[in-house]
Amino acid sequence: MEYLLYYLVVFFVILFSIMFMSLLERKILGYIQMRKGPNFVGLLGMLQPISDAVKLFLKEEFLIGRGMNLMYFWVPFYMFSINLLIWFIYPFETDDLMFISEGFFIMCLLSLSVYYLMYMGWSSNSVYSILGAIRSMAQTISYEISLSLLFFFLFFFSSGSGFEEIEFYQFYFINFFFMWPLMGIWIILVCAELNRTPFDFAEGESELVSGFNVEYSGVKFSLIFMVEYSNMLFMSTLFIIYFLSNKLIFLYFILLWIFSMMLLSIRSMFPRFRYDLLMYLVWKEFMLYILGFFFLILIFEINIIYMN
Structure with a gap:
């Protein structure tokens, strides 16, 4: 109860x-x-x-002619339920509810976003929807590889993927001082994860007629809309947990407010990127930079071990 x-x-x-x-x-x-x-x-x-x-x-609901109506109606609810499931891992302090570490659980749930993009585009029976879904899937797979590498680096540096291990290194703001170069990459990848400007290619209205969700309206569209803003709050919370301090509740809410305001303000500051520039940035810049930083810290820690 x-x-x-x-x-x-x-x-x-x-x-x-x-x-x-x-x-x-x-x-x-x-x-x-x-x-x-x-x-x-x-x-x-x-x-x-x-x-x-x-x-x-x-708003009135309607059926898609020659479309997969069962999947068409079911996918937005599946998308919203997965998003709520992400929130339920925090701030539990007991171990009886968690059968897996929080960090890997978050990674698994975030990776499911590719599937509902594919299903929404496929079940809509629309050329615009399927083209938008294909483009969104390519974008999602590209930046999630770099995001996963960044997650693994944080887990390696903190000697664990749970919130307790992360909080231990936050006590003296160790994560902030050692990993501030990766904070900018995290912010950019979060904007791509959330389909926020300047990386809103999945819902590029001027190019794709709203992309994968062009056939959705009413309750189904509102669920897609709610997932985007819920993910924005969750990724802001995750940024504070991994890079800053969440020991003090008052400081935690101030940092959450600042980071959320920054994500909202970016929309009016930058124009939309070209799609090929995002792919170049993710595959040839961020991935190599994260791997290089990872090996740099690894060599530094090995030298400390041998000196002791």
Whole structure:
């Protein structure tokens, strides 16, 4: 009963955070572009997310002609359930619920994003959807290899993949001082993971007519929309856990606010990359840089061991 109550609390906190994160982004973009943003529904537009949710959830559903309608309806719910499952690993302190280390569990769940991109494009029976899905899959596989190498490097440096091992090295901000060159790579890869500007190729509206999700609307589109903002909050939390300190709750929320604001502001600061430049950046720059940094730290630690 205690764990069920925790699940319900986490679920509603995530939903309300997603709702007001979308409002925050529209407000930030509005003021950067010298306009007000949402300002009519409720006080200062505070009820705009509720109005959008009601509009999307009350939209009429339709079937795809000659499409795989069962998979077409099921994949967004599968996508949303996988996203909620990622949140439930933190902040558990007991070991009876975790049958695998948190870091590898996160990597496994993040790697499933390729499948729902493929299924959404394939089941929609649309040329635009399948082309957007193929491009999104190629992008996802490319940056997730570099992201996985970065995860492995963090696990190696912390002598474990669990949050407890990571927190031990955070006590004196060791991760921050030794791995600050990788923090910039993490931020760029997170923008690609979240399909955020300037790496929003999976949903390039001006090129792909919204890409893999062009045939989705109503409840299904709202679930895809919610997953994006939920992942943004989770990756911000993961950045604080791995590189900064989460010992103090007050400091943790301040850092979470700063990193989330940075991810939201990047959208109005940079134009969209070319697709081939992203592939070049991931395969020929980031991967080699992470491997080089990994071997540099490995040689440094081996020398320390032999000196002792």
